[in-house]
Amino acid sequence: MAVLRTAVDVRGETYRANRAAQLAVLDQLNEQLELAIAGGGERYQRRHRDRGRLLVRERIELLLDRDSPFLELSSLAAWGTEFTVGASIVSGIGVVSGVECVVIGHDPTVRGGAMNPYSLRKTLRALEIARVNRLPVINLVESGGADLPTQADLFVPAGRIFHELTELSAMAIPTVALVFGNSTAGGAYVPGMCDYAVLVDTQAKVFLGGPPLVRMATGEDADDEALGGARMHSRVSGLSDHFAVDECDAIRIGREIISRINWRKLGRPPAPNPEPPRYDPDEILGIISSDVKVPFDPREILARVVDGSEFDEYKSLYGSSLVTGWASVHGHPVGILANHRGVLFSEEAKKASEFILLANQTDTPLVFLQNTTGYMVGTSYEQGGIIKDGAKMINAVTNSAVPHLTINMASSFGAGNYGMSGRAYDPRLMFSWPGAKLAVMGAAQLAGVLSIVGRASAASQGRPFDEEADAKRTAAIEAQIEAESHAFFVTARLYDDGIIDPRDTREVLGMSLSAVHSNTITGRRGFGVFRM
Template sequence: MMPVLESRVDTSSTTYLDNHQGQSAAVAALDEQLALVAAGGGARYAERHRARGKLLARERIELLVDRDSPFLELSALAAWGTEFQVGAAIVTGIGVISGVECMVIAHDPTVRGGTMNPYTLRKNLRALEIARINRLPVVYLVESGGADLPTQADLFVNAGRIFHELTELSGLGIPSVALVFGNATAGGAYVPGMCDHAVLVDKAAKVFLGGPPLVKMATGEDADGEALGGAEMHARVSGLADHFAVDEHDAIRIGRDIVAHLNWRKHGPGPARDVEEPRYDPAELLGIASADSRVPFDPREVIARIADGSRFSEYKPLWGTSIATGWASIHGFPVGILANTRGVLFSEESKKATEFILLANQTDTPLIFLQNVTGFMVGTDYEQGGIIKDGAKMINAVTNSTVPHITINMGGSFGAGNYGMSGRAFDPRFMFSWVNAKLAVMGAQQLAGVLSIVGRAAADAAGREFDTEADARRTAEIERQITDESHSFYVSARLYDDGVIDPRDTRAVLGMTLSAVHSAPVNGRRGFGVFRM
């Protein structure tokens, strides 16, 4: 049996209580935003939608997924802080349908008719990417007015990628199902056209390349909407509809039946160990995670609250101690864990992490990266000691590793440390941020300070007087800018992660994503690229 971690958390300490207060406030702010996401276009538009005899997007999802099964919503804060509605008029996530884990993509017609803006597109494409990489069947719940025309310049070219992804999924043998509840016009008509299965709802679905107004303008024809693109026409005449649904509930029933008959099998192994609850309460993570991202904390306390039985077999515990590496299981799935302990990665940590990643690939073991990293160490001694070469080894190993990576930003992810710890650019299967986490090239104070030093040096080199007051104003402005841009909401709004999560939900999120990644084969790389020794 693996060693059991012994928690040393004092829940009555000032540090714990201060952290708990700060993290609780951050979680409350997250809950407030998620409530706005769930509300869609608001009560007025929800009632208008219901008055037409229609279900809301989330009600459709609730009826679609298996009773009492979880739904892992992704990218919920997309478009936060922009001119568009938070959530980006689309709901994406992983749910179990007729016993099969699927990617669900649902338009929200209460938000500007479900039209697609640039953030909707990013969120849609990320969901399709996750489905392709992890081999998850896709179920589309379609009701969209098409592109948000004022932003077409930011949409048209990249929107074609939706069609590319859908046809690639089919080519890879990954099924897709479109349940069409309303409009699917212009380019949107190709969603049911390119899915493997299409279900259209009578007197509601309208699937056409050009609606009656466009047909009138283009050809002079006075076209009837039902004859042009209604469910019955597509079921009886064009053949686009594989299934004719009498209403929305019938469409959802048919969709569940289609998934039930996919004969779907996972290609990865199932849980290899018994599921054992952690010995310590995950609720304590609110007091463990630092309220101030500049203050490190022991990630072993986190592992003790997410790993089965709080068991963790640590690898090289006495060497390269700024990173903890070791083996555990989460919801029965064996994993390797890399977790930053003091933020900075030195040469020893880089080499230790590289070796550990190689070992995980030798044994086909998925890797969990728990980020709280300020970057690789700088300074004359470290540069002369080869920090660039050693950091490159770690980045090489992360890049060429083929086992699934799942990354959690627990506190901070800065500089090249983000790359070494499998940040977004290195294609982790999933990446989430704790609500109080930060992401930037460096901390706000450090970045502002660097620019101040550079400005002073430039003034000295030019032989002109340095304006101290202007520098102070500029420094304060830059600090505010970087603080805002490194906030977890800002980061998630731009799809740099797959969602902001309450720390207490980490084990559940990891369990669902680990199950999802095992839908595809789990194979490590047996040969790596050149390592700079």
């Protein structure tokens, strides 16, 4: 393959300004990540420790193989809402006894680990990732159940958790529950529906109805241990498969269970000893434009991400606003589609469609690097068939069967988000850089469109147009769209799987590719009708 060359001037003024802007955004990200790590705060963490219990992230650290990475998902779920950043759940992909697993852990320092609408979304997304990528699931359970004031938004969709757990079992994807504390009401079905259940002595409390509810419903006075303690479930009900004397013992047993599942990946192994990029990934911060309206060459990013900085570009002189080509990341072959100058024209759409077909013919996963303002508009482009050509690209993305991994680098607007495998098109994993934007269009463009529509409406009705009111409305709309397109706002609603430091892009893609290869990698051979 050809080796990418760089034109980046690391001493240049633009590079330094870009880097400073990205470091400032990363500081904002790290501040929010610290809030997520803090959970319920120092007071509730201290109370939890005083009970002799480990924090959720300490449990995860002990569960994972020593010095192995953890790809945390949806870290800023619920950001900007009434709920705690992180949504009282920690989820991610990590290696346990040599096996890549999805880990879902309740944070009991946040309202006793109660589930709110955002923690529900986060849990369901983690289970979906496990299902489509064929990854075993380990639940670290300690939750008081549903956040009752929001039960109207929880009760019906929460049933999907049970559906996912039982479907995973039916697909021979192992599920494990390590129960460290309360597992109440609907939460009691989590150990009940997992393939393996480990309960911690004097801590685990698994029951459909706790003592207060039993008393209200039947008049019976019952204590926690008799209703749902680890000893009772181990000796009497049989719900518990393994009795753990303490938390560390439960984690040890969980690791032993995973070591015995005889797990084998179905995808191809990576090439051994892949070469690192020839350029420093730290330089990515100076390459990303501080203004999302200013494009940057994605080849400079690829030169710092792909193995050996080697990239076999496809149709390099055609449809140049979209860069396509073949490379490998941590030894895994990939096809890459990366926006260059933002707008997708007919040439780019047709080029992308053909490239996606080729990737499916060769069973090659696809990486989408988004920085697009959408498909081109205007009379000549409409007459030239931009709708048909855009439809070809979206058809190809929709029906592509190889794994898609998507990263929003800077902007993802309009139908360009769809054509570049946005959330609605089921990428296996999708991440954003902290300065990225996502919306139907840019804030200024959207506000301007509404202003034009307002002027036209006033003219058609023969009434004067209020310029002052329009200016105020335009400013308010711009501020609203700017806030709603912010990366933190987007990730809070789980429209991606998390925000990553751009310098970690190679590692995140490598871990993601390793995870998707737990399942078979097979492309589609037949596609829908392409409008010619």
